[in-house]
Amino acid sequence: MLQASSLVDSLKRELKARGITYADLAARINMSEASVKRMFSQKNFTLQRLDEILAATQIDFRDIAFAGHDESRLISELSHAQEKEIIGDTKLFIVAVSVLNQLTLQQIVQVYRMTEAEVVKCLVRLDKIGIIELLPNNRVRLLISRTFRWIPDGPIQAHFREQAYGDYLDSQFNGDHELLRLVNVMLSKKSTAALLERLKQVAREFALQHQEDARLSFEDRYAVSILLAARPWMPKSFQAMLRDKAVPSRVVRRK
Structure with missing residues (x-):
């Protein structure tokens, strides 16, 4: 059975993925922004209010219910081959890190010299690798657990050790x-x-x-x-x- 707090956390992530702010949500459900913030902060609202939010944002309950499932069903570590594939393509690595930081497709294009088509191509590859589920309208659902980590001494950590540590500490x-x-x-x-x-x-x-x-x-x-x-x-x-x-x-x- 899903815990209420996990469900609220999943809803918050889904709102963020869709670019819906608390102010936007408040206007859609006829509440003040302060009340919406308080409602999410306290993680305390009725099922009727949840239905209103889902209807106003066109979020399917399954979208947040899946994300709230047992952590054991989510990915905590990739395989060596998966990490090697990601680190072997700079654009793919950029998109992977960006989605882990919950950037949208539009934000990735805004920050990096990549076209929308290039980003979508990388998102499709990340979907096949298993880090994300690519949803309609190029929305992303992360499939990693809160304890996710790169393989110790794996391809990605080795990359940072060889190329990034010196730059980071410089x-x-x-x-x-x-x-x-x-x-x-x-x-x-x-x-x-x-x-x-x-x-x-x-x-x-x-x-x-x-x-x-x-x-x-x-x-x-x-x-x-x-x-x-x-x-x-x-x-x-x-x-x-x-x-x-x-x-x-x-x-x-x-x-």
């Missing part, structure tokens, strides 16, 4: 909305495990915030990337100065 990180902290500490195994779990939680919160902000207009959102990492490490210059016989077992030397 910054002073002193501009607006930028932050870089490098903290070296010595922790117990228990504390390290707690730290790693916290980093995973931050990543999950980051992804959930992306879903929440998807309801905002395209002009009010911009690309933000976070890189979380933790491992036993010390600078090579430090390693060169270590006395081999005096290296405590707790200082792990790894390349």
